[in-house]
Amino acid sequence: MSSTPFALAAAPSRRRDALQFYGAWLAVIAVMLILPRAFSSGGALTTFSLMGISVIFALSYNILLGQTGMLSFGHAVYYGLGGFLAVHAMNAIGAAKWPVPLPVVPLIGGLAGLVFALILGWVSTRRSGTAFAMISLGVAELVASSALILRSFFGGEAGVTANRTKLFKLFGLSFGPQIQIYYLVAAWTLIALIAMYALTRTPFGRMCNAVRDNPERVQFVGYDPHIVRYIAFAFAGLFAGIAGALSAINFEIANSAYLGTQQSGVALFAAYIGGIGVFIGPVIGAILVTYLSLVLSDLSSVWQLYFGLIFIAVVAFAPGGIAGLLLRHRPLLRAGQMWPVLRAYVVAAPPTAVMLAGLVLGIEIVVRHTVGTSDDPVMHLFGYSLDTGSPLSWAIAALLTLVGFTLARLTWKHVARAFDDAMTVARAKGYLA
Amino acid sequence: MTPSAPPAIALDDVRKSFGRLEIIRGLNLSVAAGERHAIIGPNGAGKSTTFNLISGYMAPTSGEVRLDGQVISGLPPFQINRRGLSRSFQVTNVFAHMSVWENVRCALLWTTGHRYAFWKNVDRLPDVRERTAMILEDIGLAARAEVPAGLLTYAEQRALEIGITTAGGAKVILLDEPTAGMSHAETERAVALIRRLTEGRTLLIVEHDMSVVFGLADRISVLVYGQIIASGTPDQIRNDARVQEAYLGVEAA
Known part of the structure; x- marks a missing residue:
């Protein structure tokens, strides 16, 4: 949403902006309410719950990376500590029969994330760039290794379990069924979304952007970039803690994997693939990454390899992520120049699909043949049976990849030309963004 | 005195x-x-x-x-x-990914007392909005308010640099080669701008x-x-x- 500087001149567009703005939030709420009715299976509800948690976590990460320009490799520390505190809180509340209902527990996780971010962040936020990234990695290793040493708190390799149904029941809600957990996660996701969006619209949020763009100049307009980074770090810790607590409630367990670098990587992946430059980016990324990790892990034993390829492709071809890619089309859409570009996309799609199919086939053949995950050398793919031992299969994969790549290159050049032409027209009409 | x-x-x-x-x-x-x-x-x-x-x-x-x-x-x-001391830079030193409007606004958030506030809507601060609009008018960039600072022309970036430096209302202004690399006409405009914006201040x-x-x-x-x-x-x-x-x-x- 662009800011409208001149109150009088922009009155009508301001009303339209407001309508769009509140419309978008109502749509989010509507989707949250419709989803469990449209897909009511336990598996679907779990998937949606995980998506909500992932959205909060990725957005909290983007307070650092996208908003303030801080690349952290250890954001899961605050997610994990939030999770562990939530589990211990659930056990304590259940044992002592305190009148604290489950929906409050994520707040305890959030406070844990906040407090630990305030303690661990003071030194690391003095620096930005590489130094900050390295310190974040060091802190992450430190906390992850202490998780295995301090068994009484972290429960060693097994982790700590809890029973979410043993808490004080408000309105008779037991939080046993997944549907109740879904609504709990959805409500917290909505709260976190609104809070983190509002944060970007405050004086502090704007100064985060300024620190990201030019930490040196910030000092000459009266601000201490260290304090700006420190507050941003604290907020990121708070929301990561909420996400971790929700995860602990969902699984009724917290273990050392919550704190690990792989969990930190999930936030980085989701935020980056979705797009760190736009608020909605990490939301898209988190939903997609959660979905893909569930679907791909069913389809392929090397799903993480595909994840890596997707990540590389985004970094190389769409550094603005999915949201950035979509936003680049906005001036074309406004100027009515979408058609020629869409046509070019349609032309480029089949050869690209052929290339990807060849690539996937090749990877799967190699995996079957060399790793030998199953003793059956015959692979069933897209309804066909292929013998991974036969040279014919290898040839087909190579052919598809090569032919697809050659044709795709040509068609994508055409796409680039069509895009540039359309953009020139859009610019001439005064649509810059 | x-x-x-x-x-x-x-x-x-x-x-x-x-x-x-x-x-x-x-x-x-x-x-x-x-x-x-x-x-x-x-x-x-x-x-x-x-x-x-x-x-x-x-x-x-x-x-x-x-x-x-x-x-x-x-x-x-x-x-x-x-x-109360503010300076500009010889090499343009703005917030490149933020709009011209945001650049100037960031430069006066501290002196208008909003500081690190994370509980106020930055778009609903009338004092900040008025002063930002006034400064953009002064430096001749009102029509370019929505453009990312990194996309401005050189002369526009120099004007923005002066705008950021003077926006906070500092009593003492330091300008480091504000007209470097400018054409004769641009230099004349810049000098007039500097004269106007530093009125009553130390330069x-x-x-x-x-x-x-x-x-x-x-x-x-x-x-x-x-x-x-x-x-x-x-x-x-x-x-x-x-x-x-x-x-x-x-x-x-």
Whole structure:
């Protein structure tokens, strides 16, 4: 949403902006309410719950990376500590029969994330760039290794379990069924979304952007970039803690994997693939990454390899992520120049699909043949049976990849030309963004 | 102005070394409040280093810098800025991914008292909105408010640089070669802008364009090899034999 500087001149567009703005939030709420009715299976509800948690976590990460320009490799520390505190809180509340209902527990996780971010962040936020990234990695290793040493708190390799149904029941809600957990996660996701969006619209949020763009100049307009980074770090810790607590409630367990670098990587992946430059980016990324990790892990034993390829492709071809890619089309859409570009996309799609199919086939053949995950050398793919031992299969994969790549290159050049032409027209009409 | 009032800026035997190399070698300078003061000197004389020492970008090796009589040497830049001193940069130094509007607004959030506030809507601060609009009007970028600063033309970026520097309402303004690289017409507009925006404030300016210096400054100091060799009115400087030898003579040749 662009800011409208001149109150009088922009009155009508301001009303339209407001309508769009509140419309978008109502749509989010509507989707949250419709989803469990449209897909009511336990598996679907779990998937949606995980998506909500992932959205909060990725957005909290983007307070650092996208908003303030801080690349952290250890954001899961605050997610994990939030999770562990939530589990211990659930056990304590259940044992002592305190009148604290489950929906409050994520707040305890959030406070844990906040407090630990305030303690661990003071030194690391003095620096930005590489130094900050390295310190974040060091802190992450430190906390992850202490998780295995301090068994009484972290429960060693097994982790700590809890029973979410043993808490004080408000309105008779037991939080046993997944549907109740879904609504709990959805409500917290909505709260976190609104809070983190509002944060970007405050004086502090704007100064985060300024620190990201030019930490040196910030000092000459009266601000201490260290304090700006420190507050941003604290907020990121708070929301990561909420996400971790929700995860602990969902699984009724917290273990050392919550704190690990792989969990930190999930936030980085989701935020980056979705797009760190736009608020909605990490939301898209988190939903997609959660979905893909569930679907791909069913389809392929090397799903993480595909994840890596997707990540590389985004970094190389769409550094603005999915949201950035979509936003680049906005001036074309406004100027009515979408058609020629869409046509070019349609032309480029089949050869690209052929290339990807060849690539996937090749990877799967190699995996079957060399790793030998199953003793059956015959692979069933897209309804066909292929013998991974036969040279014919290898040839087909190579052919598809090569032919697809050659044709795709040509068609994508055409796409680039069509895009540039359309953009020139859009610019001439005064649509810059 | 009472005669006993301390100078807006005072440098007292300031020295700055980088390793064994002494760049600023016992610099003494006094700029009265409300004065437009220019520093001139050949390349490598230490003009930008002097600005860096005054604005807190660097700490002097020895000596003292005072702002309105209070010692500021050794303080970080943001504390010096909060005491009422603001500077621009020779190389344009803006917030490239943010709009022109956001750039100017960020420059006045501290002095309007909003600081690190994370509980206020930044778009609903009438004082901030009015001042931002006024400054954009002043620097002639009102029509470019929504454009990312990184996409501005060079002259526009220089104007924005001056806007950011003066937006916070600092009493003392330091401008580092504000017209460098500008055409004649652009320079004239920039000088008029500087004159208008620094009205009633203290201005210290580093500038290579002599027409700008002699047209704008009430007093001029000549910096050569890290020392002020002369300080006076434009007429005094023009007729100073040492200055002619060290600096203006070279220019004229």
